[in-house]
Amino acid sequence: MMNRNYNFAFLDEGSKREIRRAALKAVAIPGYQVSFGSRELPIGRGWGTGGIQLTLSLIGPEDVLKVIDQGSDESVNAVNIKKFIGLCTDVETTTKTSEATVIQTRHRIPEVPLTNRQILIFQVPIPEPLRIVEAREEVTKKMHAEKDYAPIWLQLYESLVKYNKVTIASEYPCMVSGRYMMNPSPIPKFDNPKLHRAECLYLFGAGREKKIYAIPPYTEVISLAFDDIPFEKENFKGKKCRLCGSENTYLDEMFDQHGDRFYQCSDTSYCQEVRDYVSG
Amino acid sequence: MTSQLSKKHSFDTVFDSQKVFRLILEAMSNPARVVGTKEFADKLFGEYPAFLAVAMTLLDNESCFNVCGNQLLSDEIASLTLAKRTPMESADFVFVCTANDMEPVIQKAKCGTLSDPHKSATVVIQNDGQPVCQMALAGPGINGCTVVRMTQVVKDALAFRDMQNYEYPQGIDLLFISDDGGLFSIPRLIQMEVQ
Numbered sequence: 001m002m003n004r005n006y007n008f009a010f011l012d013e014g015s016k017r018e019i020r021r022a023a024l025k026a027v028a029i030p031g032y033q034v035s036f037g038s039r040e041l042p043i044g045r046g047w048g049t050g051g052i053q054l055t056l057s058l059i060g061p062e063d064v065l066k067v068i069d070q071g072s073d074e075s076v077n078a079v080n081i082k083k084f085i086g087l088c089t090d091v092e093t094t095t096k097t098s099e100a101t102v103i104q105t106r107h108r109i110p111e112v113p114l115t116n117r118q119i120l121i122f123q124v125p126i127p128e129p130l131r132i133v134e135a136r137e138e139v140t141k142k143m144h145a146e147k148d149y150a151p152i153w154l155q156l157y158e159s160l161v162k163y164n165k166v167t168i169a170s171e172y173p174c175m176v177s178g179r180y181m182m183n184p185s186p187i188p189k190f191d192n193p194k195l196h197r198a199e200c201l202y203l204f205g206a207g208r209e210k211k212i213y214a215i216p217p218y219t220e221v222i223s224l225a226f227d228d229i230p231f232e233k234e235n236f237k238g239k240k241c242r243l244c245g246s247e248n249t250y251l252d253e254m255f256d257q258h259g260d261r262f263y264q265c266s267d268t269s270y271c272q273e274v275r276d277y278v279s280g
Numbered sequence: 281m282t283s284q285l286s287k288k289h290s291f292d293t294v295f296d297s298q299k300v301f302r303l304i305l306e307a308m309s310n311p312a313r314v315v316g317t318k319e320f321a322d323k324l325f326g327e328y329p330a331f332l333a334v335a336m337t338l339l340d341n342e343s344c345f346n347v348c349g350n351q352l353l354s355d356e357i358a359s360l361t362l363a364k365r366t367p368m369e370s371a372d373f374v375f376v377c378t379a380n381d382m383e384p385v386i387q388k389a390k391c392g393t394l395s396d397p398h399k400s401a402t403v404v405i406q407n408d409g410q411p412v413c414q415m416a417l418a419g420p421g422i423n424g425c426t427v428v429r430m431t432q433v434v435k436d437a438l439a440f441r442d443m444q445n446y447e448y449p450q451g452i453d454l455l456f457i458s459d460d461g462g463l464f465s466i467p468r469l470i471q472m473e474v475q
Contacts, residue, residue: 025398028467145394
């Protein structure tokens with residue numbers, strides 16, 4: 001039941017308007033990080049406040065909300081964010097990806113392809129892809145302005161020289177619309193291709209770093225790679241989910257009490273849907 | 281204060297704003313797709329109620345606007361949103377009521393900088409008239425290429441915009457609103473070719 005002591009969707013209307021203006025500019029300039037005045041929330045910065053602020057600014061009574069954390073609908077972060085948004089909006093929530101109109105996610109893109117009527121909102125800890133090579137914000141801003149991405153390419157090259165492969169496991173940088181280098185948030189490399197020419201709108205919110213950026217539908221998003229060393233995502237060849245048997249999903253590696261290794265779908269909702277389908 | 285300003289409106293600043301925002305977001309994400317704002321514009325008053333619906337959704341005392349000399353519209357927007365009136369060159373939002381104003385507006389509207397391209401204007405244009413041509417539009421938000429029928433206003437606006445030769449990411453974003461409340465957008469990355 002909605003708590004009437006707060007404004008609908010918790011934030012005051014001025015805050016929502018600022019975030020909405022930033023989101024529109026972010027959509028108009030794909031991959032560019034728009035600064036915004038990140039608000040205080042009843043949750044610590046770094047726990048998804050950027051995503052929550054975007055969700056609260058977007059959401060309306062007719063929306064159906066899904067929140068996932070590392071693919072799971074039932075983790076602490078996802079459950080509490082869903083409860084919080086439910087308390088201040090009364091919107092319907094779901095675990096089924098296809099039913100949701102707004103999906104907030106931490107570190108995964110659902111396995112079910114999203115449609116044009118859906119919006120996926122990412123919680124982003126470090127939005128700046130150049131931070132790993134340059135600590136100063138004013139310098140990274142200038143590097144983006146000048147499209148100077150040489151240090152990142154050098155980092156990839158050094159990784160190849162040292163280890164014979166690119167060692168970035170998540171937050172793999174990509175180029176958006178051929179102009180901006182973007183951090184896709186800590187999604188696994190497995191999910192990077194889902195960003196390319198997707199039907200849905202992707203919005204990224206970094207509350208602590210006070211940045212919003214976006215990828216509109218059907219936008220070119222290319223993961224960085226050299227001509228002779230193509231981009232490679234995680235390979236689960238020969239492995240399958242122990243619950244649903246899927247072989248084409250991103251799998252979590254786990255160990256039971258005996259130390260035996262097994263694999264399970266990271267996207268719990270997809271895994272459940274497959275099991276429901278199989279069991280009729 | 282004019283008599284128009286004393287009129288009461290029934291536009292809900294929480295729920296109607298949210299719905300109009302989602303329509304604008306849909307339009308910005310899917311350029312050339314027309315979304316309907318009539319339901320919300322009808323809750324406002326004056327000669328340009330759809331402009332007021334957009335203004336009430338996006339403007340407040342932290343933003344500034346220009347209306348190309350339309351004093352009544354300027355008073356209405358300032359009164360409803362508390363946004364600041366400002367010269368064309370520094371306005372975050374420019375509302376263009378007549379086609380004749382379009383060329384000077386697009387020439388003067390701020391286009392941001394290479395470092396801060398978001399500090400650029402959103403130009404909201406009254407889109408009157410019948411379609412006169414077909415245009416193929418392409419860019420982010422459009423699946424390949426889409427052919428749409430456009431009015432002279434839209435054709436001219438894009439021609440004026442392209443004459444500015446902005447260096448991307450600098451540029452301006454265009455919103456067109458027709459009499460029937462139909463709204464669509466052409467963000468800076470969308471390119472056209474007349475067929």
